[in-house]
Amino acid sequence: MRFSYVCSDCGTRFETEQIMYRCTSCGSDTDGTFQRGNLIVELNREDLASLKKQDHVNAFDFFPYTVPDPQAYPVGNTPLASSPRLSSQYGLPNLSFKLDGQNPSGSFKDRASQLIAAQAAASGEQKVVLASTGNAGSAMACAGAAYGLEIVLFVPATAPVNKLMQSVLYGAHVIPVAGTYDDAFALSIAYTNEFGGINRNTAYNPMTIEGKKSVSIELFEQMGRSIPDVVYVPVGDGVIISGVYKGFSDLKAAGIIDRVPALVCVQSSGSDAISKAWSSGAYEPLREAVTTADSISVSSPANGRMAVRYINESSGWATVITDEQISEAQLELASQAGMFAEPAAAAAWAGVKADRQKIVDRFGSDAEVVVLLTGTGFKDMKAFDGKVSIPPSIEPTVAAMRSYIAAL
Numbered sequence: 001m002r003f004s005y006v007c008s009d010c011g012t013r014f015e016t017e018q019i020m021y022r023c024t025s026c027g028s029d030t031d032g033t034f035q036r037g038n039l040i041v042e043l044n045r046e047d048l049a050s051l052k053k054q055d056h057v058n059a060f061d062f063f064p065y066t067v068p069d070p071q072a073y074p075v076g077n078t079p080l081a082s083s084p085r086l087s088s089q090y091g092l093p094n095l096s097f098k099l100d101g102q103n104p105s106g107s108f109k110d111r112a113s114q115l116i117a118a119q120a121a122a123s124g125e126q127k128v129v130l131a132s133t134g135n136a137g138s139a140m141a142c143a144g145a146a147y148g149l150e151i152v153l154f155v156p157a158t159a160p161v162n163k164l165m166q167s168v169l170y171g172a173h174v175i176p177v178a179g180t181y182d183d184a185f186a187l188s189i190a191y192t193n194e195f196g197g198i199n200r201n202t203a204y205n206p207m208t209i210e211g212k213k214s215v216s217i218e219l220f221e222q223m224g225r226s227i228p229d230v231v232y233v234p235v236g237d238g239v240i241i242s243g244v245y246k247g248f249s250d251l252k253a254a255g256i257i258d259r260v261p262a263l264v265c266v267q268s269s270g271s272d273a274i275s276k277a278w279s280s281g282a283y284e285p286l287r288e289a290v291t292t293a294d295s296i297s298v299s300s301p302a303n304g305r306m307a308v309r310y311i312n313e314s315s316g317w318a319t320v321i322t323d324e325q326i327s328e329a330q331l332e333l334a335s336q337a338g339m340f341a342e343p344a345a346a347a348a349w350a351g352v353k354a355d356r357q358k359i360v361d362r363f364g365s366d367a368e369v370v371v372l373l374t375g376t377g378f379k380d381m382k383a384f385d386g387k388v389s390i391p392p393s394i395e396p397t398v399a400a401m402r403s404y405i406a407a408l
Contacts, residue, residue, distance in 0.1 A: 002044035003064040005206065008306045009036045017064070019123060021204050034273075034283040034304035039206040040246075048254040056221060059214030062250050064207070065118035073146035075114040076214050078102045080222045080370075083337035090356055094368045096228070097339060097349075098215065101376030104146075105166065107295075107342075108212065108240060108374035109139035115211030116200045117143045126150055127197030131184035133294050134163030135375055140200055141170035152191060154184040160294060162378065182300070202239045203302035209243045216247025219370060220257065227251075228261050228368035230316070230359060234347040235265040236296035238274050238307025240374065245310035262362075263316040265307065266351030268323055271297045275318035278308045292323045295344035295375060325350040327387065330377070340377035348372050
């Protein structure tokens with residue numbers, strides 16, 4: 001599909017389909033607040049309008065690049081699950097969970113990596129460079145293994161070992177950095193400038209947002225060509241929630257739907273820069289982000305301004321929860337719904353629990369609520385240290401079994 005770029009902040013339009021990263025008018029502005037100059041991929045209106053005639057649509061219909069051999073890296077079409085137990089317990093009969101931990105590398109980040117791989121194929125490029133705290137890196141490494149791309153990955157040395165090991169096993173060049181994600185990000189940009197390759201960094205490459213919009217188009221079809229009232233999204237740098245908005249916005253621009261659902265930004269109280277910006281209007285980075293949910297631990301969100309804009313345009317809001325609430329939500333999802341989610345993903349469910357009355361007051365007790373579970377719990381098993389444990393072994397005798405059962 002034909003496309004151009006528009007700056008989310010200053011509105012400058014770029015009529016080109018060449019690779020672009022930031023707005024050349026305002027992208028270099030630095031004043032200590034959230035970065036400016038992130039680009040929106042704007043699809044051709046005539047191409048969009050033609051999709052209204054189709055009985056069914058899929059994400060590929062809305063992509064600016066053709067995905068090569070989709071079955072080599074089968075991203076998306078993840079289940080939309082229900083939980084009768086949680087629906088009954090919280091009085092939300094139309095509650096659904098989008099299980100994006102069932103993507104190839106185990107996280108939502110496969111959606112962005114799929115489109116970056118398509119961008120690389122269209123550009124004749126064999127190398128992709130990025131920084132990541134884990135999920136984006138393992139997703140891009142997975143795509144690299146599927147398509148034969150060279151992946152250069154800069155990661156904070158403190159990133160969860162499960163995620164780093166994934167990337168190593170997929171064959172990426174993993175470069176641990178004795179510093180923060182921001183340090184790794186800066187090195188990845190310096191690497192691209194000096195040694196080339198496509199930079200996949202979240203928000204820096206606008207195609208990361210464009211790839212993530214696929215979830216909204218899937219939801220539309222999975223829900224019988226309708227949309228929910230509200231979608232709960234775990235938020236760190238603001239790219240996932242922007243991608244969710246972009247998918248619904250493109251469906252609306254095509255004349256297929258008439259509104260965008262309310263999007264709720266859920267953040268940990270120790271990493272709530274976007275929530276604070278939404279409530280105050282001041283785009284101030286945090287001095288430090290501290291949360292056990294590493295995938296949403298961000299002090300200066302790379303896509304914060306766009307995320308705030310889209311929360312407002314969707315008539316959504318921001319909800320802040322604690323790490324304790326995240327942990328409780330994670331254990332509840334596993335034990336009450338059979339859904340094994342990493343802490344960042346469980347944050348979205350914690351947000352619904354905190355907002356239950358607000359949802360009913362605004363949308364009614366029959367509200368269509370979707371919770372975006374962005375990653376599998378196997379991504380970060382250390383999150384369970386000190387919270388659950390394996391029972392001690394017993395002797396292989398009937399007497400030992402009876403004694404054990406009696407003590408329960």
